Structures are given as structure tokens and as C-alpha cells.
Amino acid sequence: MRLFGCAAFLSTALALAGLPSSVLAASYDFVPAPQTDLNRIYRIDRVTGEVSSCQYGLQEGTIGVTLCFSPGEGAGAQQPGEYGLVASRHEREGGVFRVNYRTGDMSICYVFDERVVCTPQARPSSAASTMAPSASTPGVSPGTGASPQRP
Structure with a gap:
């Protein structure tokens, strides 16, 4: 009971301070x-919507290291929203989908040249989403239908 009282007190204090109660929720x-x-x-x-990534790496003479990849092109902060990540069921896919649950926008994020990069956000109903990737999309050749290259 005491923990519940503390949580209620903190929620009330945040509301009085003008902060949303969502501050208590996990941000990642x-x-x-x-x-x-x-x-x-x-x-x-x-x-x-900022995306980053980490993985385990071998390093001789140690138990290993955590290799992290910071946000690169397109993976930085977007317009405030309600973002999440969705993994496909494709067993050879190294990337994930970034989704905005409020707008329906999606993009694909993956590690490229030691950074996490994301394609421009698009909506499935948008005519632009069916067009070939632009020359500025990392690892993708326009008009070839090639998949992004992953390390």
C-alpha cells in the first residue's frame, strides 16, 4: 500500500508541476x-522516434564488448509522436520498421557504415511510397529494386 501511495503522490506532484503523467512511463x-x-x-x-542499436562483439583477451551504433541519416529525432519498432518475420533481415502509431508513417532502419540509418517516412496509402528509392538512400541503388546492404 505504501508504494501505491508514493506513486499517487508522485503523479499528483507531476500534474501540479504541469508535467504529464506519461513522464512515469518508460521512454524507450x-x-x-x-x-x-x-x-x-x-x-x-x-x-x-530516434533509433540506435547495440550488439555483442568479440574482442580477444576479454569476455567481449558491447558495440553500439548511434543515429545517422534519418534515424535522429523526428516530429514528436508515438513511435515504436516492429521486426519483420524475415529471418535474414537485419533492420526493423520504425512506425508512428499516431500518423501511420513507417520507415526502415538498419545499421550502415557504423551508424543506424532510416529511410524517409512514408504511409502505405501514399503514392510516393511505391516509387523507387532516391539516390540519397544509403546502400540502395535507384530503380534496381536492390535491398539495403548490411554488414
Whole structure:
């Protein structure tokens, strides 16, 4: 009972301070890459949509290291929203989908050149989402239908 009282007090204090009670909620979600032989986890900031990633790496003479990849092109903070990550069921896919639950926008995020990069956000109902990728999309050649290259 005492813990409940503390939580209620904190929630009331936040409301009086003008802060939303969602401050108490977790700000990140974590999703593993679907690739079955890759030990990579993606992290997303649920409000800003910023995506980063970490994985285990071998290092001689140690128990190993945590290799982390910071946000690169397209993976930084987006317009405030309600973001999440969704992994496909494709067993060789190293990336994940970033989704905005409020707008329906989606993009694909993956590790490229030691950074997490994400394609531009699109909606499935948008005509632009069916067009070939632009030359500025990392690892994708326009018009070839090629998949992003993953390390």
C-alpha cells in the first residue's frame, strides 16, 4: 500500500508541476533484429522516434564488448509522436520498421557504415511510397529494386 501511495503522490506532484503523467512511463522500447544469426537490438525513443542499436562483439583477451551504433541519416529525432519498432518475420533481415502509431508513417532502419540509418517516412496509402528509392538512400541503388546492404 505504501508504494501505491508514493506513486499517487508522485503523479499528483507531476500534474501540479504541469508535467504529464506519461513522464512515469518508460521512454524507450527495444526490439531485436529478425536476422536469426545476428545478436543486434534496436532502441527507439517512443516520443522522438530516434533509433540506435547495440550488439555483442568479440574482442580477444576479454569476455567481449558491447558495440553500439548511434543515429545517422534519418534515424535522429523526428516530429514528436508515438513511435515504436516492429521486426519483420524475415529471418535474414537485419533492420526493423520504425512506425508512428499516431500518423501511420513507417520507415526502415538498419545499421550502415557504423551508424543506424532510416529511410524517409512514408504511409502505405501514399503514392510516393511505391516509387523507387532516391539516390540519397544509403546502400540502395535507384530503380534496381536492390535491398539495403548490411554488414
